[in-house]
Amino acid sequence: MSGAHEQHGRSDHPATEQKGNTPDPTRRDWLFTAGVAVNVAAGLLLAIPLVGFVFASFVERKDPRTWISLGPLDSYPEKATRIAMYRNPYTRPWDGETADIPCWVRRLQGNQFQVFAINCTHLGCPVRWFQESGLFLCPCHGGAYYEDGARAAGPPPRGLYQYNYKVENGQLWVKGGEMPTLSNPV
Amino acid sequence: MNWLRKSAIWLDDRLHLTALYASTAGHEVPASAGSWFYVFGSATLLCFVIQVITGACLAFVYIPSTNEAYTSLEYLNHAQFWGWYLRAVHNWGSNFMVAIMTAHMIQVFLFGAYKYPRELTWVSGIFLLLCTLAMAFTGQVMRFDQDAYWGLTIGASITGRVPLIGSQLVHLLLAGPIIAGETLSRFFTLHVFIIPGLIIAIVSMHLRLVLTKGINEYPKPGHPVHKATYDAEYAEILKKEGVPFVPHAIGKDLIFAGIVIVGILGCALIFGPKGPGGPPNPTLVDTNPRPDFYFLAIFAALALLPDWMEVMVLFIAPAVLLIFLLALPFISGTGEKSARRRPVAVLLVVFAMLVIGVLAYMGQTSPWSPQMSGWSGDAIPVEYVKGRTPLELHGALVFQNKQCRNCHSLGGQGGERGPALDSVATRLTKDEMVRQVIQGGGNMPAYGKKLSPAEVDALVAFMQTLRPKYVPPVRNSDKPENPKPLPRDVAELRSALPRMNR
Numbered sequence: 001m002s003g004a005h006e007q008h009g010r011s012d013h014p015a016t017e018q019k020g021n022t023p024d025p026t027r028r029d030w031l032f033t034a035g036v037a038v039n040v041a042a043g044l045l046l047a048i049p050l051v052g053f054v055f056a057s058f059v060e061r062k063d064p065r066t067w068i069s070l071g072p073l074d075s076y077p078e079k080a081t082r083i084a085m086y087r088n089p090y091t092r093p094w095d096g097e098t099a100d101i102p103c104w105v106r107r108l109q110g111n112q113f114q115v116f117a118i119n120c121t122h123l124g125c126p127v128r129w130f131q132e133s134g135l136f137l138c139p140c141h142g143g144a145y146y147e148d149g150a151r152a153a154g155p156p157p158r159g160l161y162q163y164n165y166k167v168e169n170g171q172l173w174v175k176g177g178e179m180p181t182l183s184n185p186v
Numbered sequence: 187m188n189w190l191r192k193s194a195i196w197l198d199d200r201l202h203l204t205a206l207y208a209s210t211a212g213h214e215v216p217a218s219a220g221s222w223f224y225v226f227g228s229a230t231l232l233c234f235v236i237q238v239i240t241g242a243c244l245a246f247v248y249i250p251s252t253n254e255a256y257t258s259l260e261y262l263n264h265a266q267f268w269g270w271y272l273r274a275v276h277n278w279g280s281n282f283m284v285a286i287m288t289a290h291m292i293q294v295f296l297f298g299a300y301k302y303p304r305e306l307t308w309v310s311g312i313f314l315l316l317c318t319l320a321m322a323f324t325g326q327v328m329r330f331d332q333d334a335y336w337g338l339t340i341g342a343s344i345t346g347r348v349p350l351i352g353s354q355l356v357h358l359l360l361a362g363p364i365i366a367g368e369t370l371s372r373f374f375t376l377h378v379f380i381i382p383g384l385i386i387a388i389v390s391m392h393l394r395l396v397l398t399k400g401i402n403e404y405p406k407p408g409h410p411v412h413k414a415t416y417d418a419e420y421a422e423i424l425k426k427e428g429v430p431f432v433p434h435a436i437g438k439d440l441i442f443a444g445i446v447i448v449g450i451l452g453c454a455l456i457f458g459p460k461g462p463g464g465p466p467n468p469t470l471v472d473t474n475p476r477p478d479f480y481f482l483a484i485f486a487a488l489a490l491l492p493d494w495m496e497v498m499v500l501f502i503a504p505a506v507l508l509i510f511l512l513a514l515p516f517i518s519g520t521g522e523k524s525a526r527r528r529p530v531a532v533l534l535v536v537f538a539m540l541v542i543g544v545l546a547y548m549g550q551t552s553p554w555s556p557q558m559s560g561w562s563g564d565a566i567p568v569e570y571v572k573g574r575t576p577l578e579l580h581g582a583l584v585f586q587n588k589q590c591r592n593c594h595s596l597g598g599q600g601g602e603r604g605p606a607l608d609s610v611a612t613r614l615t616k617d618e619m620v621r622q623v624i625q626g627g628g629n630m631p632a633y634g635k636k637l638s639p640a641e642v643d644a645l646v647a648f649m650q651t652l653r654p655k656y657v658p659p660v661r662n663s664d665k666p667e668n669p670k671p672l673p674r675d676v677a678e679l680r681s682a683l684p685r686m687n688r
Contacts, residue, residue, distance in 0.1 A: 055358065057354055057357035057358050057361075057362075058354050058357075058358070064362075064363040064364075083469075083471065085469050088364055088366065090362055090363055090364055090366060091366055091367070092366055092367030092368065093367075094251045094252065094253045094254070094367045095252050095253060095366050095367045096251075096252050096253025096254070097253075097465065097466070097467040097469075098252040098253070098335065098365060098366065098367075098466050098467065098468065099252075099366055100467060100468065100469045101364070101468055101469070102468060102469040102471055118468065118471060119339065119343070122343070122488075123339075123340045123343040123344065123488060124336070124339035124340055124342060124343035125336055125339065125340065125475055126336065126468065126471040126473060126475075127471075128471055128472070128558060130589050130592070132561070132587050132588050132589050132636075133588045133589040133590075133592075133631075133633065133636055134635065134636040135589070135631055137556045137558065137592065138555075139473065139474045139475065139555055139556075139558060140336075140340070140475055140485075140489070140555065141488060141489035141554055141555065142489065142554040142555045142556055142593075142603050144556075144631050146631065146635075152626070152631035152632070153626070153629045153630055153631050154554075154603075154629065155488070155489065155491070155493050155496070156493075157493050157496075177363060177364065178363040178364055179339065179342055179356065179360070179363060179364040179365065181342060181343050181345070181346025181347070181352065181353070181356055182343070182346050182347050182352070183346045183347065183348065183349075183352030183353045183356070184346060184352070184353040184356065
């Protein structure tokens with residue numbers, strides 16, 4: 001206690017004599033301003049990597065899509081629609097079965113295909129193929145599509161999303177890796 | 187005993203506990219605020235505390251990785267000692283929290299507690315509402331099963347409809363171009379760190395405002411709020427009938443808190459934990475995704491809206507609603523507080539609750555979704571088969587095989603997407619049926635390419651029999667009803683004439 005008093009007493013000499021009236025304005029103001037400035041600069045230095053880390057998607061826009069094989073052509077009979085599955089190329093080792101993405105493959109004839117994304121164009125639920133009625137039906141809000149993917153009924157604003165495809169080395173390839181949405185159809 | 191007393195005084199001197207107590211728990215409130223209607227705020231906070239405690243315990247075991255999350259949930263349910271029960275308490279705690287928070291909001295609205303000078307208490311409450319709903323959505327993702335996967339897909343698809351930056355926002359939401367490892371980590375961070383942190387911060391402000399601006403007195407009809415006089419009136423009320431919150435006004439809060447805890451524990455015990463449902467494997471397309479209760483109303487609205495209205499309802503309506511809620515204390519900051527003098531406010535609450543309730547019910551039953559197994563699973567009622575011609579029977583087969591049943595019910599079984607066809611012959615003529623089947627329309631797909639002419643004939647012949655026995659099939663007005671053969675001779679003509687004219 002007494003030590004603190006002494007310290008007070010000692011520093012009470014010339015500079016803080018006018019304590020309560022006007023403290024030395026220039027030095028204290030300068031320290032405050034400099035302190036704020038240093039911290040703003042440091043804050044910015046911290047913010048740049050933080051914002052960059054969190055909002056990387058706005059900066060880094062590599063095309064996540066690559067060509068993926070859906071297997072040999074023989075597995076898709078002509079004039080039939082079959083479900084196919086691929087391992088999503090945009091994947092992490094800890095993804096598990098969540099990275100297995102299904103899609104619907106319709107082989108018209110020869111090398112003519114239509115490969116539909118599984119996602120309903122309304123809100124992304126998985127559409128199911130009904131062979132007999134030739135319709136894709138969505139379990140969420142009742143969207144329906146014809147066998148060629150065109151919108152048939154219900155709330156979908158457009159037909160099914162279609163992958164780009166190619167036939168190479170006797171295999172069917174699609175360009176995938178992204179969840180199709182209205183603002184970014186595959 | 188003297189040393190005990192001394193150390194208590196020493197502690198109080200250092201920690202200023204009595205001063206803290208006097209300005210918080212012991213602060214004066216109007217005696218009328220010790221009402222059963224005033225228990226919901228503290229109960230919501232109680233639910234939050236229960237959620238934090240049980241959530242922290244669950245996080246001891248839960249693994250936020252797409253590959254392991256589902257297994258760790260199963261482990262919690264079946265292997266971890268009391269794991270199933272804590273999952274159940276966390277789930278029911280969230281149900282209770284949303285329900286009691288809604289009751290709190292309605293009470294505050296109907297009692298005019300948002301009016302001068304408690305505008306910011308209301309505004310901070312709105313942000314707490316948003317945080318709680320965000321917790322509900324991210325919590326649904328933590329239960330990483332099929333519903334969580336497709337719920338995320340729905341969330342991403344809605345986000346993808348944002349004009350211009352939709353694609354970037356989807357990327358931001360999912361932490362990548364598609365649901366993958368980082369998606370779950372992102373939602374885990376939101377659910378466990380960021381949003382709870384926000385809630386603690388905003389709750390602190392909310393409670394601080396309750397202390398500084400005082401709790402709303404029980405409103406009396408005919409006592410409107412005036413900015414010029416209210417502060418003095420409130421001080422007068424405190425002076426006349428002010429009681430310390432602890433112990434004189436907290437009694438009902440305590441009793442309700444006890445009921446809430448027992449309610450949560452009881453529901454958890456009786457109903458158990460929710461899910462997880464099927465594994466989060468998108469290739470299992472035989473699924474029927476539904477959101478948790480809190481979002482069923484929105485889910486239903488999205489099925490029932492015409493598509494040209496969807497973007498408006500998805501983005502503009504919530505923004506308008508939010509602006510209205512935030513602006514409410516500033517556009518109606520004075521005047522009557524009592525619900526007895528505010529019929530519009532009461533009607534607004536009734537209307538909002540009816541809309542949300544009916545939509546949630548619709549979401550639960552989802553009559554707009556085709557019944558995927560209707561065609562193969564539902565029997566044709568016997569009376570629709572008995573005594574039918576071979577052509578009509580073949581039509582019945584076409585009806586089942588072509589999956590008409592997924593959307594149209596017979597005898598109360600089947601989908602409800604389209605109208606029930608039990609008495610379709612009393613509504614549509616044969617020609618209209620053919621046209622409807624082949625061309626579709628009115629939300630029905632066209633089947634022209636999928637049905638041969640013979641199949642259409644048979645199907646329509648079957649549908650012509652779908653009517654009560656005593657009602658004839660509907661007919662075109664330009665065609666005579668059952669044209670009778672002309673009489674062959676005079677005798678027959680005579681007998682056909684009414685008796686009077688003979």
